[in-house]
Amino acid sequence: MQSKDSFISCVFRTHMLLFFAVFALAGCRYPVNIERPMTEMQGGELNVGLSENPPWVIHTDQGPAGLEVDIIRALAEGMDATVNWHWDSEGNLLAALSQYQLDLVAGGLTQDSNVSALATPTKAYYESHYSVGVPRSTSLPSHLEGVEVALPAVNHIAHALKKEGAIPRPTTDLDALNQAVANPSWWLHAHNYQVGEWEIATDQHVMALPKGENAWMLVVQRHLNSYPGIEQRLQQLEAEQ
DSSP states (O other): OOHHHHHHHHHHHEEEEEEEHHHHHHHSSSSSSOOOOOHHHHHEEEEEEEEEEHHHHHHHETTHHHHHHHHHHHHHHHHHHHEEEOOOOOOHHHHHHHHHHHHHEESBBBBBSOOOOTTOOOOOEEEEEEEEEEETOOOOOOTTTTTTEEESSSSSSSSHHHTOOOEEEEEEEEOEEEEEEOEHHHHHTTTTTOOOOOHHHHHHHHOOEEOOOOOHHHHHHHEEEHHOOHHHHHHHHHHHH
């Protein structure tokens, strides 16, 4: 016959196993933060770091502007939260984020940015596709072999252009040119260029969050994935510059 003590011990072990099973299932379904609970953020304050990078983030006398500022404001409005904006360099902001002084960092970050060491990047919410465009008064070339193509003075696409046979011509003032230009398609459309079908490179745009804030990441990612009209807004912002 089973003793009373062994029976109680068996019941206790069974209850504990059930508890951990329920806890594990809940953890899978409902991510949690390790630093700031969502109940504190909802209806509270969000500390957001901004690094200027038009048209993603623009510093104006009237306050921050740009696509990612629009996105964050809409996120905060949906949470009934107030945003405190903090301007600094990307490196300083990511360092502050790693110490949980900030809830989010934006500034046209891409998956190629060196953010993973200090933060957790979101999944890409938008892709900038680089191509070559020409003024409307000019016919698109059938190929890029031997074609001189202007591009920003500081860039990451010169090598890709050379692989297409083009001759890269870095310049500091793309707006003043009347020739072929390599840039994201939204930039080319904003400047009324005909855009070729070449895909020179792709940037995958992300924002940065503190490590371990899993519930917050879920909220931000869902918002990013559902945000409408990004391409059109980028063109509008670029045209206004």
